Amino acid sequence: TEDNMEALRQRNYGPAQYSAPNKHLIEHQFSPYVNNGGTTLAIAGNDFVVVAGDTRVSFGYAIHTRENNKLCELTDKCIIATAGMQADQVTLHKLLRTRMVQYKQEHGKEMSTTAIAQMLSNTLYYRRFFPYYTFNVLAGLDSNGKGCVFSYDAIGSFERYNYASSGTGQKLVQPLLDNQIALKNQQVERLEDLTEEEVVTLVKDTFTSAGERDIYTGDHVEIAIINKEGVRYELFDLRQD
Amino acid sequence: MSRSNYDSDITVWSPEGKLHQVDYALQAVKQGSACVGLKSNTHVVLLGLQRYPSELASPLKKLFRADDHFGLGISGLIADGRVLTKWIRNECLNHRFVYESGVQCTRLARKLADKSQVNTQRYGRRPYGVGLLLAGYDRTGAHLIECDPSGNFYEYKAQAIGRRCQSAKTYLERNFEQFEDAPLDELIKHGVRALQETLARKQDSKKQEPVELTVRNTSIAIVGEGLNFTILNDEQLQQYISAADSDAMDVDA
Numbered sequence: 001t002e003d004n005m006e007a008l009r010q011r012n013y014g015p016a017q018y019s020a021p022n023k024h025l026i027e028h029q030f031s032p033y034v035n036n037g038g039t040t041l042a043i044a045g046n047d048f049v050v051v052a053g054d055t056r057v058s059f060g061y062a063i064h065t066r067e068n069n070k071l072c073e074l075t076d077k078c079i080i081a082t083a084g085m086q087a088d089q090v091t092l093h094k095l096l097r098t099r100m101v102q103y104k105q106e107h108g109k110e111m112s113t114t115a116i117a118q119m120l121s122n123t124l125y126y127r128r129f130f131p132y133y134t135f136n137v138l139a140g141l142d143s144n145g146k147g148c149v150f151s152y153d154a155i156g157s158f159e160r161y162n163y164a165s166s167g168t169g170q171k172l173v174q175p176l177l178d179n180q181i182a183l184k185n186q187q188v189e190r191l192e193d194l195t196e197e198e199v200v201t202l203v204k205d206t207f208t209s210a211g212e213r214d215i216y217t218g219d220h221v222e223i224a225i226i227n228k229e230g231v232r233y234e235l236f237d238l239r240q241d
Numbered sequence: 242m243s244r245s246n247y248d249s250d251i252t253v254w255s256p257e258g259k260l261h262q263v264d265y266a267l268q269a270v271k272q273g274s275a276c277v278g279l280k281s282n283t284h285v286v287l288l289g290l291q292r293y294p295s296e297l298a299s300p301l302k303k304l305f306r307a308d309d310h311f312g313l314g315i316s317g318l319i320a321d322g323r324v325l326t327k328w329i330r331n332e333c334l335n336h337r338f339v340y341e342s343g344v345q346c347t348r349l350a351r352k353l354a355d356k357s358q359v360n361t362q363r364y365g366r367r368p369y370g371v372g373l374l375l376a377g378y379d380r381t382g383a384h385l386i387e388c389d390p391s392g393n394f395y396e397y398k399a400q401a402i403g404r405r406c407q408s409a410k411t412y413l414e415r416n417f418e419q420f421e422d423a424p425l426d427e428l429i430k431h432g433v434r435a436l437q438e439t440l441a442r443k444q445d446s447k448k449q450e451p452v453e454l455t456v457r458n459t460s461i462a463i464v465g466e467g468l469n470f471t472i473l474n475d476e477q478l479q480q481y482i483s484a485a486d487s488d489a490m491d492v493d494a
Contacts, residue, residue: 094338095338098337098338101334102330102334105330
């Protein structure tokens with residue numbers, strides 16, 4: 001009608017009118033990532049290696065489960081421990097397990113720990129532009145039977161260490177390992193190499209400490225000890241709060 | 242099989258209603274060294290007679306593990322067999338990745354058969370020149386399936402393919418009623434005896450064919466309830482070869 005036309009003309013002439021910001025419509029962005037918490041660590045000995053990860057899966061201040069497995073046995077000489085997002089952890093482990101079978105079928109032998117280490121790096125970098133939200137620690141016996149530990153970032157940067165940790169408790173655990181295993185910046189000397197039992201005790205104490213201050217670490221610790229006889233598991237209880 | 246005017250192209254029918262290229266591919270399977278399979282209610286046994294290209298060479302592998310619960314034996318063009326084995330292994334792994342369980346034997350056989358059929362209907366391709374005996378144990382029980390170049394697949398209680406397989410089939414036909422409830426040991430011994438039937442009667446120095454079963458030219462694989470697909474090692478092989486020989490008197494051969 002004539003009135004409407006007049007109103008429209010009024011609107012379209014002249015400078016643009018500023019409209020107040022909308023308080024009702026909020027744009028939500030889907031985030032594909034979530035941190036499910038948890039801590040892992042690995043320590044290499046002369047002819048053994050100890051890997052451990054707590055079993056709690058968190059979601060903010062809530063707990064999804066107390067019985068999750070962060071460790072995955074890839075060969076009888078190599079275990080991977082993954083902290084970060086549980087969905088990516090499970091998928092990554094599944095993918096690696098499949099690659100183990102493929103390697104065995106193609107080469108007629110199990111993959112060596114050092115080969116797995118490089119392959120894990122490549123697998124992570126393959127997803128450089130949509131990474132696995134995973135912080136991995138790979139541990140095993142190398143081809144000489146010596147313990148080795150590899151630590152990774154989310155996109156596959158890795159290095160071989162004597163000990164490593166990752167996850168929400170890393171900042172609490174790593175300094176303790178620096179102090180007790182490498183005896184960094186101390187006048188203390190170690191006369192004999194650490195035995196398996198000593199390392200396992202240290203791991204339990206470390207997790208107990210991490211569980212005190214890190215809310216995402218607790219419930220249980222799954223500890224795996226790899227030596228020339230094979231793999232042995234221990235389950236250790238932690239605070240459940 | 243004489244030459245015919247309709248046999249050069251896979252996509253050409255003959256007036257008798259045959260695809261000659263497919264028939265010739267089936268013939269290639271018959272030229273391969275023997276492969277025998279037999280099953281009971283709970284286990285499947287695969288046996289292969291391994292041929293050596295020459296005295297100096299290592300044997301051509303006949304039996305392959307595809308997955309924990311599944312394996313196969315090949316007869317014919319070994320190169321085609323190797324390629325198909327690779328494909329089957331990949332299919333098994335994919336299935337396991339997606340469904341977290343082993344693929345059912347009959348489903349895999351169907352997929353393989355469909356793949357083989359493509360090569361009988363597309364211009365410029367040729368059928369795979371290898372016959373396969375698939376052996377697997379899944380939730381539907383024990384399965385022994387033959388897949389051939391034509392794209393057909395058949396389930397069997399016992400079957401033999403390759404050179405002189407008819408002799409093995411005769412033994413199997415006579416004894417298959419005992420297989421159903423037979424314990425694993427007995428089943429393997431039956432298989433060894435069936436494989437023995439396919440041996441050459443006398444030594445032919447040109448063809449390098451074996452006249453008796455030894456650890457060198459035989460391979461046996463077993464799969465079944467609570468038993469992953471395993472290829473027997475030399476020690477176990479020798480045990481069964483000797484056992485089958487000594488028991489030969491008791492069996493209606």
